[in-house]
Amino acid sequence: MNNDYEFRYENGVPVALTGAFGEALPKEIPLSRMANINSIMSEAVETFIKESRRATTKLLKALPSDEAEKAYARAFLYFQVHLHQEETGDSVAFVEPGKISASWSGKEVEKPSETQRKEHQSLAEQYNAYSGGLREDDLNRAFLVLAAENYVLQRLEEVKSRNKLNVTPQMLWNHVKSELDFAPDEWMEMLVPILVQDGWVLFNHPKTGETNLLPYGKGIHSYDEDLAIEHPMWERNHKIPWTLE
Numbered sequence: 001m002n003n004d005y006e007f008r009y010e011n012g013v014p015v016a017l018t019g020a021f022g023e024a025l026p027k028e029i030p031l032s033r034m035a036n037i038n039s040i041m042s043e044a045v046e047t048f049i050k051e052s053r054r055a056t057t058k059l060l061k062a063l064p065s066d067e068a069e070k071a072y073a074r075a076f077l078y079f080q081v082h083l084h085q086e087e088t089g090d091s092v093a094f095v096e097p098g099k100i101s102a103s104w105s106g107k108e109v110e111k112p113s114e115t116q117r118k119e120h121q122s123l124a125e126q127y128n129a130y131s132g133g134l135r136e137d138d139l140n141r142a143f144l145v146l147a148a149e150n151y152v153l154q155r156l157e158e159v160k161s162r163n164k165l166n167v168t169p170q171m172l173w174n175h176v177k178s179e180l181d182f183a184p185d186e187w188m189e190m191l192v193p194i195l196v197q198d199g200w201v202l203f204n205h206p207k208t209g210e211t212n213l214l215p216y217g218k219g220i221h222s223y224d225e226d227l228a229i230e231h232p233m234w235e236r237n238h239k240i241p242w243t244l245e
Contacts (some may be wrong), residue, residue: 004021004219005019006024007031011058014031015030016029016031018036019163025071030086054070063223079157116221117222119202120221123202123203129193129197133190134190144176144190144194145198147176147180148175151172152172152214165212167212168212169213173191192213196213200213200215203221219236
């Protein structure tokens with residue numbers, strides 16, 4: 001996880017925090033208060049980690065050494081924690097090599113990016129996005145992608161943060177039509193398949209519930225920090241005109 005700090009600037013100097021760790025803040029925080037929060041939380045986390053290590057060591061020592069007894073004791077432990085979670089609503093997770101167990105059943109918890117990737121796949125199937133569209137060597141395809149990218153980059157200039165973007169396929173198509181007046185209406189159905197095949201991600205916006213479509217990258221639904229790969233659009237300046245050579 002990266003901190004991804006985002007600030008509001010005055011005369012080129014940061015004066016307030018507006019977002020961090022991929023989260024847009026509901027209101028900005030003065031930098032002096034941010035420093036205070038960092039100090040308090042660093043101390044609290046250090047205490048939490050020390051106490052957690054002591055509790056974990058004590059818990060592991062309680063497990064029997066016999067293989068069968070240890071297996072039973074571990075299942076009993078998960079079951080007791082499961083009962084506690086049902087009774088109190090507390091969330092307890094056990095971290096073991098290769099998995100994170102969320103309850104007595106040992107059910108593995110998927111990384112958020114994996115769950116979100118499945119959502120993309122489901123939406124892509126609904127849009128028939130894995131086939132169709134214009135051929136890759138069709139210049140019109142490049143014009144469509146460029147127009148869609150321009151819209152996203154313009155919106156990003158307005159909202160200042162990737163995780164504040166709300167871009168639906170209809171919004172993209174409206175912009176494509178405004179930039180490419182020669183685009184026939186039949187291309188509307190091709191737009192989503194073309195963009196998905198170009199590395200864009202489909203997801204349901206967490207606030208509006210609308211299906212969104214954005215290039216893969218940091219701060220975007222299904223982004224995997226371990227891969228750290230971004231769609232090249234995020235590095236492009238839409239104000240520089242695209243010309244044919």
